[in-house]
Amino acid sequence: MAQTRARLTDTELAALARYGFDLVADEPAVPPAAELEDAEGVLVATRDDAGLTVREIPRWRSPSAVRAELAQRGWSAPRAWVGAPPADGTELPGQLLVLLPAAGTSPDSAALSLGAAAWAGWAEGRELVVIPVPLTATAPEAGWAEVAAAYGAELLGSRTDPAPLRTGGRVVMFTGLSGAGKSTIAGRLVELLLEAGRTVTLLDGDEVRTHLSAGLGFSQADRDTNVRRIGWVAAQIAKHGGLAVCAPIAPYAATRADARRLVEEQAGPGSFVLVHVATPLAECEARDRKGLYAKARRGEIAAFTGISDPYEEPTDAELTIDTRDLSPEESARQVLAHLIGG
Ligand SMILES: Nc1ncnc2c1ncn2[C@@H]1O[C@H](COP(=O)(O)OS(=O)(=O)O)[C@@H](OP(=O)(O)O)[C@H]1O
Numbered sequence: 432m433a434q435t436r437a438r439l440t441d442t443e444l445a446a447l448a449r450y451g452f453d454l455v456a457d458e459p460a461v462p463p464a465a466e467l468e469d470a471e472g473v474l475v476a477t478r479d480d481a482g483l484t485v486r487e488i489p490r491w492r493s494p495s496a497v498r499a500e501l502a503q504r505g506w507s508a509p510r511a512w513v514g515a516p517p518a519d520g521t522e523l524p525g526q527l528l529v530l531l532p533a534a535g536t537s538p539d540s541a542a543l544s545l546g547a548a549a550w551a552g553w554a555e556g557r558e559l560v561v562i563p564v565p566l567t568a569t570a571p572e573a574g575w576a577e578v579a580a581a582y583g584a585e586l587l588g589s590r591t592d593p594a595p596l597r598t599g600g601r602v603v604m605f606t607g608l609s610g611a612g613k614s615t616i617a618g619r620l621v622e623l624l625l626e627a628g629r630t631v632t633l634l635d636g637d638e639v640r641t642h643l644s645a646g647l648g649f650s651q652a653d654r655d656t657n658v659r660r661i662g663w664v665a666a667q668i669a670k671h672g673g674l675a676v677c678a679p680i681a682p683y684a685a686t687r688a689d690a691r692r693l694v695e696e697q698a699g700p701g702s703f704v705l706v707h708v709a710t711p712l713a714e715c716e717a718r719d720r721k722g723l724y725a726k727a728r729r730g731e732i733a734a735f736t737g738i739s740d741p742y743e744e745p746t747d748a749e750l751t752i753d754t755r756d757l758s759p760e761e762s763a764r765q766v767l768a769h770l771i772g773g
């Protein structure tokens with residue numbers, strides 16, 4: 432055997448659960464290790480000459496546990512619905528087991544919480560039990576009627592057409608040279624958003640480098656780590672509908688694209704707004720508020736963006752602002768208009 436213990440991905444864990452719950456007969460395609468664990472290191476299955484033995488899987492509630500809960504609630508003839516609520520006026524009973532196909536997603540996936548939230552309006556005057564199940568919505572590995580029966584209910588219907596994921600969360604990432612005006616515009620944007628009654632998280636550059644990215648410098652690898660961390664945190668904020676504003680130099684196109692991907696994976700298409708503060712180098716250097724350009728020119732700061740280190744101009748920015756033409760107030764209002772409009 433290749434290794435003694437292997438960690439399963441979300442997709443493999445769902446496959447193991449389907450097998451362990453007798454929803455499918457065939458052994459799942461999982462690594463050939465003697466012990467299998469989940470993302471937290473919990474032992475979920477063992478393998479010996481007799482085959483695979485599935486133990487408790489913390490991520491997924493077993494059909495028998497769900498059946499026991501329905502019995503305890505006194506549901507005499509449980510009915511089940513799979514996926515999103517019916518769009519066609521189907522009558523739903525007063526007690527309903529909702530099965531949400533969630534194979535391959537993480538436990539805190541936005542797809543899952545949006546799936547559950549879609550049922551909130553149906554809960555009034557009704558008893559709903561909402562259970563994520565380890566099956567794939569668009570290509571179920573077992574028939575929905577059989578799955579519903581395993582969870583102790585008769586299938587009433589299903590709706591598993593994949594709606595595009597949109598949490599309503601957004602991330603505004605300003606990018607540009609040092610002194611371009613990123614922090615000034617980001618700060619004013621946050622004030623305008625607060626005035627408009629929005630809750631907003633500012634991932635302030637100084638605070639990020641003091642806490643989240645403490646110890647990182649300005650090599651390409653460190654800048655990439657810094658920008659990816661900012662992108663990851665912003666994605667977590669946007670995942671459940673929050674708004675995050677950040678303003679790193681973010682000089683590399685590929686790393687900005689990584690941040691965009693992280694955010695859009697969690698909050699849906701259109702959730703990442705890249706704002707290029709395109710103040711030319713000569714103007715930034717003329718401002719030189721912190722005296723850094725002068726130091727960089729004297730060689731006292733190595734690898735300074737625009738002087739001795741690259742800045743890759745974005746070609747994918749949703750907005751480009753040249754602060755030679757606009758005041759900070761006008762610039763911030765332009766970003767706000769984009770957020771409100773799109
Ligand atoms: N070598 C070098 N190059 C560029 N900038 C430097 C450097 N050393 C220190 N500083 C100061 O750090 C601020 C940029 O940090 P960031 O976290 O935004 O940079 S990056 O996105 O990781 O490239 C930047 O702040 P801003 O002027 O607010 O952009 C600089 O003040």
Ligand SMILES: Nc1ncnc2c1ncn2[C@@H]1O[C@H](COP(=O)(O)OP(=O)(O)O)[C@@H](O)[C@H]1O
Pocket residue numbers: 607608609610611612613614615616678718720753754755757758759762
């Ligand atoms: N239209 C403008 N937008 C933003 N900043 C401007 C503008 N015009 C002049 N400035 C000045 O440029 C400087 C930008 O500094 P800062 O916002 O810290 O830049 P960055 O965060 O990109 O390094 C500030 O002193 C600001 O007052």
